[in-house]
Amino acid sequence: MLSKAVDWEVMQSGPAEKVLRIKKLKERNTRNNYLSEEQLTALLESSFEPLKSIIWVAVCTGMRRGELLRITWNDLDFNAGYIHVGDTKTGHSRKVPMGRARDVLKSQPKMGPFVFTNKIGEPIKDFRGAFLGACKRAGIEDLHFHDLRHTFCSHMVM
Numbered sequence: 001m002l003s004k005a006v007d008w009e010v011m012q013s014g015p016a017e018k019v020l021r022i023k024k025l026k027e028r029n030t031r032n033n034y035l036s037e038e039q040l041t042a043l044l045e046s047s048f049e050p051l052k053s054i055i056w057v058a059v060c061t062g063m064r065r066g067e068l069l070r071i072t073w074n075d076l077d078f079n080a081g082y083i084h085v086g087d088t089k090t091g092h093s094r095k096v097p098m099g100r101a102r103d104v105l106k107s108q109p110k111m112g113p114f115v116f117t118n119k120i121g122e123p124i125k126d127f128r129g130a131f132l133g134a135c136k137r138a139g140i141e142d143l144h145f146h147d148l149r150h151t152f153c154s155h156m157v158m
Contacts, residue, residue, distance in 0.1 A: 033147045034154040035059075039140055046137035050116050051130045053104045055148060060101035062152035064089060065145050069124055071115040076105060 005011040035043065040059060044052055054068055067085050075084045081102065082095040098105060111121030118124055135143050 033144075034150040035140070035143070035147070037155075039138070040151065042138035043134055043140060043143075047134040048130070050108070050118070050124065051127050051134060053108060054116055054124075054127065055131075055134075056104050057101040058145070058148040059151050059155070060099050060104075061096050062149050062156075063096060064149065069114075069116060072113045073110065073115060074113070076115070078102065078106065 002011065006013060044055060047055055057063065058065070058068055061083065063083070063085065067088065070087055071083060071085075075086070076098075077084065078098075081098045083098055083105075084093065085096055086093045088094060105115060108115050109117070111117045112123070114123040116124050131145055135141070
């Protein structure tokens with residue numbers, strides 16, 4: 001903190017200035033952290049339901065994994081075209097436009113309060129193995145589910 005105060009010229013020097021001054025190295029983030037259209041198509045074709053629908057909604061809305069798994073039918077407003085996200089990372093609720101995810105959301109079987117459920121109607125809690133398997137079948141390496149948020153943003157900008 002004292003080093004930052006010196007950097008920001010709040011202080012002239014810190015107490016350890018003469019002893020040791022360490023600067024952080026910049027990280028190189030060389031991971032391609034979003035999917036091309038071709039990779040997205042391959043991933044969707046390699047996925048089984050309900051993972052396929054979860055991936056599509058993630059890419060169409062930019063929602064986080066936890067937000068997607070907590071969507072209930074009451075959170076969906078098909079007339080206005082919004083998903084109400086109440087329990088967010090920041091603690092603030094927000095409305096997310098459904099956009100191209102509307103048809104996929106409407107097509108989900110209503111087997112309880114949650115939109116994404118397994119075959120017996122229980123809410124999905126973890127799909128890591130299914131996601132990794134779909135990535136492997138699609139020939140995509142080093143993809144994290146969170147990268148679908150980056151895909152949403154990148155495709156929107158492009």
